[in-house]
Amino acid sequence: xGISERKEREKEQxxxxxxxxxxxxxxxxxLNNSTMDEVAEEAELSKGTLYLYFKSKEEIHFEIKSxxxxxxxxxxxxxxxxxxxxFENCAEIGKxxxxxxxxxxxxxxxxxxxxxxxxxxxxxxxxxxDFFKEDNPLEFFVQxxxxxxxxxxxxxxxSANVLAQTLWAQTNGILQFVSTKQKIIEFAGVKAEDIINSxxxxxxxxxxxx
Amino acid sequence: xGISERKEREKEQxxxxxxxxxxxxxxxxxLNNSTMDEVAEEAELSKGTLYLYFKSKEEIHFEIKSxxxxxxxxxxxxxxxxxxxxFENCAEIGKxxxxxxxxxxxxxxxxxxxxxxxxxxxxxxxxxxDFFKEDNPLEFFVQxxxxxxxxxxxxxxxSANVLAQTLWAQTNGILQFVSTKQKIIEFAGVKAEDIINSxxxxxxxxxxxx
DNA sequence: ATAAAATATGACTACTGGTCATGTATTAAA
DNA sequence: TTTAATACATGACCAGTAGTCATATTTTAT
Numbered sequence: 339x340g341i342s343e344r345k346e347r348e349k350e351q352x353x354x355x356x357x358x359x360x361x362x363x364x365x366x367x368x369l370n371n372s373t374m375d376e377v378a379e380e381a382e383l384s385k386g387t388l389y390l391y392f393k394s395k396e397e398i399h400f401e402i403k404s405x406x407x408x409x410x411x412x413x414x415x416x417x418x419x420x421x422x423x424x425f426e427n428c429a430e431i432g433k434x435x436x437x438x439x440x441x442x443x444x445x446x447x448x449x450x451x452x453x454x455x456x457x458x459x460x461x462x463x464x465x466x467x468d469f470f471k472e473d474n475p476l477e478f479f480v481q482x483x484x485x486x487x488x489x490x491x492x493x494x495x496x497s498a499n500v501l502a503q504t505l506w507a508q509t510n511g512i513l514q515f516v517s518t519k520q521k522i523i524e525f526a527g528v529k530a531e532d533i534i535n536s537x538x539x540x541x542x543x544x545x546x547x548x
Numbered sequence: 549x550g551i552s553e554r555k556e557r558e559k560e561q562x563x564x565x566x567x568x569x570x571x572x573x574x575x576x577x578x579l580n581n582s583t584m585d586e587v588a589e590e591a592e593l594s595k596g597t598l599y600l601y602f603k604s605k606e607e608i609h610f611e612i613k614s615x616x617x618x619x620x621x622x623x624x625x626x627x628x629x630x631x632x633x634x635f636e637n638c639a640e641i642g643k644x645x646x647x648x649x650x651x652x653x654x655x656x657x658x659x660x661x662x663x664x665x666x667x668x669x670x671x672x673x674x675x676x677x678d679f680f681k682e683d684n685p686l687e688f689f690v691q692x693x694x695x696x697x698x699x700x701x702x703x704x705x706x707s708a709n710v711l712a713q714t715l716w717a718q719t720n721g722i723l724q725f726v727s728t729k730q731k732i733i734e735f736a737g738v739k740a741e742d743i744i745n746s747x748x749x750x751x752x753x754x755x756x757x758x
Numbered sequence: 759a760t761a762a763a764a765t766a767t768g769a770c771t772a773c774t775g776g777t778c779a780t781g782t783a784t785t786a787a788a
Numbered sequence: 789t790t791t792a793a794t795a796c797a798t799g800a801c802c803a804g805t806a807g808t809c810a811t812a813t814t815t816t817a818t
Contacts, residue, residue, distance in 0.1 A: 345764090345815095373804085373805060373806085374805075374806060374807080375805080375806095383766080383767090384766065384767045384768060385767085385768070385806090385807085386766070386767055386768065386807090386808080386809085387765080387766055387767070388807095389806095389807065389808080390765070390766075394806080394807080395806065395807090450664055451664075453664075453724070453725070453728070453729075454660055454661075454663075454664035454724055454728065455728060493753075495749070496746045496749060496750075497742075499736060499737070499738055500738055500742045500743060500746045501746060501750075503725070503733070503736070503738060503743055504722065504743050504746040504747050504750065505750075506725075507721045507722045507724070507725035507726075507743065507747075508718040508719075508721045508722055508747065508750075509718075509721065510721045510724075510725070511717045511718045511719065511720045511721015511722065511724065512714065512717045512718055512721065514663070514664055514717070514720075514721065515663070515713070515716075515717035515720070516717075518663070518664065518665060519663075523713070526709060526713070527709070528709055528710055528713060532707075532710045533710060533713055533714050533717065536706045536710045536711060536714040537714050537717075537718065539705070539706060539754075540706075540714065540715075540718075540750075540751065540754035540755060541750065541754060542754075543703075543753055543754045543755075543756075544749075544750035544751060544752075544753045544754030545750060545753075546753075555795090583773085583774060583775080584774075584775060584776080585774075585775095593797080593798090594797065594798045594799060595775090595776085595798085595799075596776090596777080596778085596797070596798055596799065597796080597797055597798075598776095599775095599776065599777080600796070600797075604775080604776080605775065605776090759818100760817100760818080761816105761817085761818075762815100762816085762817075762818090763814105763815080763816070763817085764813105764814080764815070764816085765812105765813080765814070765815085766811105766812080766813070766814085767809105767810105767811080767812075767813090768809100768810105768811100769808105769809095769810100769811105770807105770808080770809085770810100771806105771807090771808075771809100772805105772806095772807090772808100773804105773805090773806090773807105774803100774804095774805100775802105775803095775804095776801105776802090776803090776804105777800105777801080777802075777803100778798105778799105778800095778801085778802100779798105779799105779800100779801100780797105780798085780799100780800105781796105781797080781798070781799105782795105782796080782797075782798090783794105783795085783796075783797090784793100784794080784795070784796085785792105785793085785794070785795085786791100786792085786793075786794085787790100787791080787792075787793090788789100788790085788791075788792090
């Protein structure tokens with residue numbers, strides 16, 4: 339029987355609608371200035387219904403972050419030129435990330451939020467698994483690093499897994515810094531661009547083989 | 549007359565007492581689970597009085613972060629061996645930062661909080677200036693980098709200012725990652741230590757001259 | 759047609775950051 | 789010493805909001 343399947347689809351659809359509504363509200367007014375009542379109104383549902391589909395405001399926000407990661411992963415994929423070396427691919431991915439932050443700064447803020455807090459949501463085993471499944475750009479990055487190690491363009495004394503996580507965390511630090519500390523950066527008489535370029539230069543030297 | 553000065557001192561003292569109390573409460577229960585009433589009780593003052601000395605809960609938290617930066621800066625200073633090269637000093641500072649996070653994880657959380665949010669408190673010009681004054685470890689780091697460029701042990705194609713900010717932001721990314729994502733890291737079968745070592749290795753290669 | 763299950767509602771509660779009218783202590787002036 | 793003025797302290801109170809739950813409606817199964 340297809341009824342339960344249809345119901346499942348509808349439920350999924352409604353979850354999506356709620357996230358759509360939340361996105362509009364959160365992106366417009368910021369997470370902390372948005373209320374669940376506003377989200378409910380935007381979704382044309384009652385507040386109680388939101389809690390039928392999500393455990394908390396934070397969980398909706400987490401869903402937005404998941405969307406962000408999906409978009410980011412797609413941009414990573416698109417950025418790759420198959421005929422280039424793993425090392426060159428790495429630079430392409432880096433550029434794609436910078437691009438993503440420029441184009442989708444609101445989505446990036448959602449990523450920052452969950453990168454910088456040991457969110458209770460992530461405490462569940464299955465959410466950890468999520469982190470390394472479809473959603474996550476990191477897994478793809480590991481592949482590219484592996485390719486670079488295999489083709490001899492990336493240093494081989496650090497495992498692909500560790501290297502990928504290191505670069506991911508580092509780069510998040512940089513992007514977080516330039517996207518939340520603009521005033522301090524300009525006060526110091528530096529340009530965000532310079533910091534990003536500097537990051538690329540350091541990494542290039544830092545991971546190149548020999 | 550010394551009266552107004554004494555009053556000034558007393559006021560400063562009281563501010564400190566309040567921050568002491570807040571620290572106890574925040575560190576024990578976490579910022580979000582702590583209430584101003586609890587802080588008031590711990591400080592043996594009424595809640596209204598807290599607001600005579602601080603504009604908001606966030607401002608008290610900001611003060612805790614400032615303390616964290618002072619401690620960190622001291623550890624940076626202590627870590628330096630005068631007779632070594634700028635390049636070697638950089639590694640010492642890096643180690644000192646890792647040390648700080650281990651020893652003072654609560655203080656580090658306060659730093660993370662303000663590194664990862666474009667906090668409204670920092671919007672004022674004078675707070676930006678603070679960022680580069682007594683409190684801030686970054687200024688000292690710039691000096692060390694400059695030393696390294698001068699003694700030829702650190703690459704000179706990136707300005708000391710830019711390089712320092714880049715490394716600072718990067719390293720924050722790493723430390724934030726390992727201190728908030730332990731579960732994900734271990735789930736991936738990696739050790740936090742490995743990521744930190746990997747970071748050091750990349751940076752060493754990345755900033756060494758020639 | 760009817761019972762049961764699933765879904766939706768919005769008034770309500772609990773909590774908490776921040777305020778403010780009302781003190782009380784301290785200092786300056788008469 | 790008395791009085792006025794200023795600075796400091798208080799806690800009952802307010803406003804805003806995440807999350808709940810008894811009730812109502814719709815959908816499905818019998």
